[in-house]
Amino acid sequence: MKKKIALITGINGQDGSYLSELLIKKGYSVHGIVRRHSLAENQDIRINNLNVKTHYGDLLDEVSLMKIIRKVKPDEIYNLAAMSHVRISTEMPSFTIKVNSLALLNLMEIIRNYNDKIKLYQASSSEMFGNSIDKDGYQRLTTPMNPVSPYGCSKLLGYNLINHYRNAYDNFFCTGILFNHESPRRGINFVTNKVVRTAVEIKKGLKKKLILGNIDSYRDWGHSKDYVEAIYKIMQFKKAENWIVSTGNTYSVRDLCKITFKLLNMNYKDYIKQDKRYFRPQELKYLKGDSSRTRRVLKWQPKYTFETMIEEMVNYWSNKL
Numbered sequence: 001m002k003k004k005i006a007l008i009t010g011i012n013g014q015d016g017s018y019l020s021e022l023l024i025k026k027g028y029s030v031h032g033i034v035r036r037h038s039l040a041e042n043q044d045i046r047i048n049n050l051n052v053k054t055h056y057g058d059l060l061d062e063v064s065l066m067k068i069i070r071k072v073k074p075d076e077i078y079n080l081a082a083m084s085h086v087r088i089s090t091e092m093p094s095f096t097i098k099v100n101s102l103a104l105l106n107l108m109e110i111i112r113n114y115n116d117k118i119k120l121y122q123a124s125s126s127e128m129f130g131n132s133i134d135k136d137g138y139q140r141l142t143t144p145m146n147p148v149s150p151y152g153c154s155k156l157l158g159y160n161l162i163n164h165y166r167n168a169y170d171n172f173f174c175t176g177i178l179f180n181h182e183s184p185r186r187g188i189n190f191v192t193n194k195v196v197r198t199a200v201e202i203k204k205g206l207k208k209k210l211i212l213g214n215i216d217s218y219r220d221w222g223h224s225k226d227y228v229e230a231i232y233k234i235m236q237f238k239k240a241e242n243w244i245v246s247t248g249n250t251y252s253v254r255d256l257c258k259i260t261f262k263l264l265n266m267n268y269k270d271y272i273k274q275d276k277r278y279f280r281p282q283e284l285k286y287l288k289g290d291s292s293r294t295r296r297v298l299k300w301q302p303k304y305t306f307e308t309m310i311e312e313m314v315n316y317w318s319n320k321l
């Protein structure tokens with residue numbers, strides 16, 4: 001039987017690397033788009049041990065996208081590439097909208113004009129909800145979406161475009177609204193890996209302080225490895241739809257610090273300083289997702305808890321540093 005072909009944008013990211021591993025296990029031929037990087041070793045740092053084929057391209061360069069799609073002839077495209085840092089999106093709003101929304105529009109148009117049988121997964125985000133919370137304390141598909149950052153606005157535009165194209169042209173365009181998801185492969189300027197890595201550095205005498213922004217916001221944090229399983233199931237479902245992927249638990253950044261430092265036998269209060277440079281113009285205060293339908297219909301269940309995930313990250317940095 002012919003191998004299925006997957007094309008992943010953002011293959012070198014945290015989710016791209018875990019998804020590649022999963023698709024290889026499932027027997028796919030996996031291709032990915034990588035951007036040219038001035039430090040060549042950073043181009044494929046998370047995937048250089050994997051049996052994937054990479055192609056130089058850029059979401060902002062439709063010509064490269066078109067050429068890659070013609071060459072690879074994918075059955076499925078997973079659009080995971082994005083300018084994904086919320087605070088940085090406030091410094092680069094225009095770039096964020098171009099990469100996260102306009103490039104998606106171009107990708108959808110290429111699919112429709114080249115081969116409209118190609119399935120497309122779009123990485124949507126819980127940042128789209130902004131500060132809307134249902135009365136029972138959860139966000140779900142019906143919760144109003146009122147983003148509070150250029151990043152959130154860009155993802156909401158992408159989400160609306162996917163829904164519009166699916167309804168108008170009947171393409172298999174699906175999305176997962178993923179709540180925060182982490183792992184040892186997370187970029188170190190996101191709060192989980194920043195906290196864990198710095199706490200290990202403090203423990204080893206390499207640093208003295210952990211400097212953070214707002215530590216009283218709450219996030220629903222899961223593990224990227226669990227979440228790419230959900231992405232795969234979303235893509236295999238008989239119909240293209242929108243899905244919530246979350247743990248249903250919420251913790252504050254303060255809780256994250258408390259648990260991490262405790263695992264290293266330290267008290268977080270002795271090491272934390274706050275600096276306004278890490279605060280955001282408008283903060284998203286509280287996320288907790290209701291993924292009950294995803295669990296029931298797709299038979300998806302996360303394996304990690306918040307604690308086991310932090311433990312894995314602490315062990316990773318303890319061995320690495």
Ligand code: G4F
Binds near residue numbers: 127190212217
């Ligand atoms: O780790 P964060 O930067 O993640 P954030 O902003 O929630 O966004 C992540 O999750 C979204 C899903 O909702 C994704 F779509 C998005 O791409 C990304 O993956 O920040 C988490 C919280 C925020 O409240 C932030 O204000 O941590 C707070 N925080 C406090 N000090 C900090 C810091 N965040 C970062 N990155 N760095 C700090 O020093």
